[in-house]
Amino acid sequence: MGTNKTATEYQADYALWDEFLQQWPITRLRTMTLADYSQAGSQDTLCYWLESKLDKMGSIWGGSAFKFGIYSRKDQSDKPDGGGASYSDHYAWYSKYGANETEAFAKVRDLVAGVAEAAARGDLQTIEDADLGLATKWKIAFHYQGREQPGVVDVFTKSALLAFVGLSDPKLRMIDLQTAALQERAKSEGILEFGSRAWAVWVAKAVDVWKLSHGNDGSFSANEREALAKERRAIIHQETGNNQAGNFVEVANDALFYLCHGNEVRLLGRFCGPAKASEKGADWLERPYVVLKQSQSSTPYSKSKQKWTPAGNSTFSQVPKEQLSVFEKTLLQPYFGVRLEDVMETKAVEMVPDAMLTAIGNAGAGPLNRILYGPPGTGKTYRAVADAVAIIDGQPVHTLMATPEAYAAAKEKFDQYRTSGQIEFVTFHPSYTYQDFVVGIRPRMERDQVVYGVEPGPVKRIAEAAEENWRASRLQPGTALTDMQRFERAxxxxxxxxxxxxxxxxxxxxYGGTKTQARIGTQAKGIILSETGSSLPYNIPKKGLAVLWQKRKSYTKPGDMTDCSYNKSFFYAVIKYLEKADDKLGAPEQTTQEVLRNFVLVIDEINRGNIAKIFGELITLIEDDKRLGAVNELTCSLPYVDPEEESAFGLPPNLYVLGTMNTADRSIALxxxxxxxxxxxxxxxxxxxALPVVAVDGVDLRKLLETLNRRIAYLFDRDHTLGHAYFIHIKTFDDLQHSLLRKVIxxxxxxxxxxxxxxxxxFRDGQKKQEQQIVRELSVDASQLFGTDAEIVDSRAMFEVAEKLTPDMVKAIYA
Structure with a gap:
């Protein structure tokens, strides 16, 4: 909204307002169709008028299109219902309004018409109570009110109205603020002129933005900057020139600032306390702050080198009032996704420093890397299933194993997560290799021929899925798709x-009209073009298309592609196809913040493989502080992968590695x-x-297992004891006999x-009667076997296992 308009400009605004009322009289609202209300590509709909054409009279531009209750979708890709939103092929709406687009629009239309009619009769309470977007309903009310006796000013943000009326209670309702504001209007003052005056007061009072740099000049180590972010301390050297340190001390406690590390924009904050001596040293000052927004982009700033920008040579510099619009376009919106007029209403958020992101997924998820170890039969793989589900769902693992039914439900979820790619399950063995686990060359059939290509292993697949989710979760709601995101979409x-x-x-x-056939290249990393009737293929790599995409508007013919050194006609053809695809998909919808999800890589029998050989560089990347976003983040270029086609590989902080290890196969010490x-x-x-209390034909399974394990531990060690799984499913004595004879012995x-x-x-067979022994010792006379002339004179013992057991034989083990 302009604050220094001329009389001519106000006349033009009033004329536009009149034009709107002629095209959209209040009587039309009750009979308008859904296409009249919202239609992608149309500039005559009510929504387009309110958001675009009437933008100079109180802006509601930006944010989610859900503010209109229902809207026409430009991106018509399939979207599942959820989160209070519903989707059809052409429309999206809040689910609360109806089960389908017809029901939803009927409700929204009634609300819109009701708000306009209430505004015309001066009924502000009905407007306040209407279940429609806050700014949207007051925008409608403003344009349908009586202009001679207005009750609404064209300012639809609470912070601006609070600043104008001199109040500070954010709990005040919009009706209260509008009423209080209108009391300041002179009788002869036009409502648009009054709105500009109210807006100017807010701009003068509230929008005071500073740049603070914790730069890359060596003043701070990476660990220091991480600690400052964690503790939310802004810091400056007290001898910083040009009165920068003085300004740092004197600015108000609610002053806004953005923090940068050199050219990297980090956060948008607000001071919340006075300056004081810093623990960094006697020459340093610090102030506490709250975080309003974390940067949603890691792209270094490169627009300008003015002092108030990240590239400027300054530590603490104010954004000049005349530069606020530039600040909004080049910094505030690209890095934080908010408009200047909304920034004062932005509430503080809980900020988690990058180094702490390893714990962001779920406080109860536990360590990122863990191994379940123990003797055979102790339920390690069984427990790993429950642990994996617990990590993802945030549930205590014991609740998932409390009953057979609970575990069955957990196992079903485990299978679902494997299908969706949120869990990967592998088993190590002596033949398992790095190429199987991370990335390698594998054969596949293509057009009846065996071809070899680079294929990702389970760890690369799940790491890429987890990283995609992690990065999407860091975006702030309402962020428009970047140009490269549009390329990926096309x-x-x-x-x-x-x-x-x-x-x-x-x-x-x-370009000349010749038809070509386009096929997908290896792993969709390029497009293979061949002219119709020709078998000669032309490879168009994705990375090359991405470079050309950025200048696509300047290409009218293949010769314009000066950045392309070969196959220009084929690159041009694909770029134009992508451009049409982008146009068809429409202007990008605002992105919504994705919920951070945990991913789990389960490695069964982790100690049966050659760990160093299988893990390779992952042995470093799996460390908590080496994960993506951590203070000591590390990435690497994987073998077989073109670094120009794929970014460096790293493990995100929402990927958990869960291994199982049988201590009887290899001691943990080794x-x-x-x-x-x-x-x-x-x-x-x-x-x-875990074993049943009820005896099986008089055999106490608990006492049996406990006794056997005490003896095994004494004769060998505790790593070779028997797990409860050997006896947990025993229902009859035949089951027990089978387990002892075919598994335990x-x-x-x-x-x-x-x-x-x-x-x-x-088995304590030496103290039992012969008929109760499970393993019997037989004394054999050598002379009976070999004759008296044999040189073998000593007798030796031989052993046999009873073919059949009885309950008494088994009870004698512990009795």
Whole structure:
């Protein structure tokens, strides 16, 4: 809204207002159609008038189109209902208004007409009570009120009205603020002129923005800057020249500032306390602040080198009032997604410093890297399923394992998350390699021929999915898609067009009209073009298209593409196809902030593979403080991957690594030391309480397991005890007999290297009667076997296992 308009400009605004009322008289509102109200591409709809044509008379521009209750979608891709929003092929609306677009519009139309009619009769309470977007309903009310006796001023933000009337209570309703503001209007003062006066007061009072730099000049280490961000302390050296330190001390407690690290824009904040001596040293000053917005872009600022910009040579510099519009266009909107007039209403948010992002997914999710270890049969893989679901859903793991039904539900979720890509499950073994796990070259069939290409492994797949979600969660709501996001959207549409074609190609004409067939290249990293009737393929890499996309508007023919050194006709054809796809998809809708989700990589039997060989550089990247966004963030270029086609690889802070390890296969003490340091270890030992209390044919399963394990631990070690899984599903004595003869005894044979005397000690067979022994010792006379002339004179023991067990034989183990 302008604050220094001339009389001629006001006359033009009043004339435009009259034109609006002629085209949209109040009587039309009750009979308008949905297309009259909102229609993508039309400049005659009511919504377009309110947001665009009448923008100079109280702006409601920007933000989500849901402010109109229902709106025509430019992006008509499939969207699921959820979060209070509903979608059809052509419209989106708040679900509260109706089950379909017809019902929703009927409700919205009634609200819009009701607000306009209330404004015409001066009924502000009805406007206040209307269940419609705050700025939208007061904008409607402003234009349909009686102009000679107005009750609404064209200022629709509470902060501006609070500043004008000299109040500070943010809980005041809009009706109260509008009423208080109108009391300041002179009888002879036009409502538009009065609105400009009210707006000018707010601008003079409230919009006072400063630049603060914690620069890259060596004054701060990375750890210091991270600590300052965590503790929300703004800091400056007291000898900073040009009175910058003095201004830092003197600015008001509610002064706005943006923080940058050199050319990197970090946050938008507001001071909330006076300056004081800093613990950094006697020559430093600091002030506390609250965070209003975190930067949604990591792109370094490069627009200008004026002192108030990140590139300017200053530490603490005010944005000049005459430069506020430039500040809004080049900094406030691109980096924080807000307009200047809304910034004072922006509430403080809880800021998590980058180094703390490892814990952002879920406070109860636990360590990022953990290993469940223990003897065989202790339920490590079983527990890993529940742990993975608990990490994603934020539930206590014990609730997911409380009952068989609860675990069955958790397992079902686990399978669903695997299908959706939120969980990856792999098993290590001696033949498993880095190429299987991270990225490698694999064969595949293409047009009846074997071809070899670079394929991602499970860790790369899930890391990329987790990173995409993590980055999307950092965007502030209401952020418009960037130009490169539009490129990705258009390129994705081309890939979809080809994939959905029965022939697996689409026709794209060259500049001269020659038809070409476009197919998807390897991993969709390029488009393969071939002229119709020709088998000669032309590869159009995605990275090259991305470079040309930025100058697409300047290309009218292939020769204009000076940045392209080869196959210009083919690059031109694809760029123009993408441009048409972008136009068809329409101007980008405002993005919504994505909820941060946790992802889990489950590695079963992690110690059975060659860890150092399989993990490679991941052994460093999995560390908490090396994750993306952390203070010591590290990335690397993966083998087989073109660094120009893919950005450096790193692990995001919402990716959890969960391993299981059988201590009977390899002692934990022998595990790679570097791996042990990077993981938290949770021991799972045999749990006798997991076994049924009721005896099976008189056999107490709990006492049996406890007794066996005490003896095994004494004769060998605790890492080779028996897990409760060996007995947990036993219902009958036949089940128990099968487990002992076919599972437990073979395992003990392996443990004790066929030393049957120790196995007899485990079963206490030496103290039982012959008929109750499970492993029986047979004395064999050598002379009976080999004759008296054999040199073998000593007898030796031989052992046999009972073919059938009885309850008494088993009870004798612990009785």
């Amino acid at each position: 390129y994705g549409q081309l890939v979809d067009d080809i994939s959905n074609s029965p022939s697996q190609f689409v026709q794209i004409p060259l 595990l790679d030391t570097a791996l042990r340091r990077r993981f938290t270890f949770d021991e799972l030992m045999p749990d006798v309480t 073979p395992l003990l044979q392996e443990y004790f290297f066929e030393d049957w005397s120790k196995i007899r000690l485990v």
